[in-house]
Amino acid sequence: MLHNRVKELRARFGFTQGDLGERVGVTRQTISFIEKGDFSPSVSLALKIAREFEIKVDELFWLEGDRKT
Amino acid sequence: MLHNRVKELRARFGFTQGDLGERVGVTRQTISFIEKGDFSPSVSLALKIAREFEIKVDELFWLEGDRKT
DNA sequence: ACTAAATGTAATGTATACTTAACATAATGT
DNA sequence: ACATTATGTTAAGTATACATTACATTTAGT
Numbered sequence: 484m485l486h487n488r489v490k491e492l493r494a495r496f497g498f499t500q501g502d503l504g505e506r507v508g509v510t511r512q513t514i515s516f517i518e519k520g521d522f523s524p525s526v527s528l529a530l531k532i533a534r535e536f537e538i539k540v541d542e543l544f545w546l547e548g549d550r551k552t
Numbered sequence: 553m554l555h556n557r558v559k560e561l562r563a564r565f566g567f568t569q570g571d572l573g574e575r576v577g578v579t580r581q582t583i584s585f586i587e588k589g590d591f592s593p594s595v596s597l598a599l600k601i602a603r604e605f606e607i608k609v610d611e612l613f614w615l616e617g618d619r620k621t
Numbered sequence: 622a623c624t625a626a627a628t629g630t631a632a633t634g635t636a637t638a639c640t641t642a643a644c645a646t647a648a649t650g651t
Numbered sequence: 652a653c654a655t656t657a658t659g660t661t662a663a664g665t666a667t668a669c670a671t672t673a674c675a676t677t678t679a680g681t
Binding site: 499500511512515519525 | 626629630637638
């Protein structure tokens with residue numbers, strides 16, 4: 484199971500799902516699915532999203548029971 | 553375009569493609585495809601591979617023209 | 622109350638990640 | 652020379668990421 488902080492960071496940056504999708508080249512539905520944890524995006528997309536938030540992929544996405552802290 | 557250091561690190565750890573695949577739950581062909589850059593794995597798989605090598609996803613995979621140094 | 626923007630969600634379609642099976646080749650050990 | 656192991660690669664199938672369209676609900680602004 485994969486977890487993420489996309490929704491939290493998107494809110495912090497004041498982006499809508501549509502904004503973020505546009506910036507990283509996917510639709511708002513794709514962002515919505517990712518936030519819901521419905522699927523595991525490609526590492527390319529994960530890198531693009533992490534880049535928008537200026538953090539590392541490992542700080543945005545983590546595997547169940549694998550949290551840093 | 554996505555680049556990675558999987559082959560280099562796998563060699564450093566003395567794993568065969570089969571060894572690594574088994575550890576992260578995919579076939580050796582999948583590891584082979586990833587090393588060749590044929591596709592962008594899911595972030596779940598990227599996290600598992602990075603964990604094996606004890607490095608961050610961002611140090612294993614990067615987008616064209618996005619290299620840290 | 623009305624409108625517009627943002628989100629949730631569902632259906633269907635396409636692209637691509639990943640599997641399975643197979644065959645070829647190179648390298649190593651006996 | 653033979654067997655074994657690792658890798659390259661290809662073809663065909665399955666699973667899933669992601670797009671597109673559409674509609675309902677919520678929230679903020681007037």
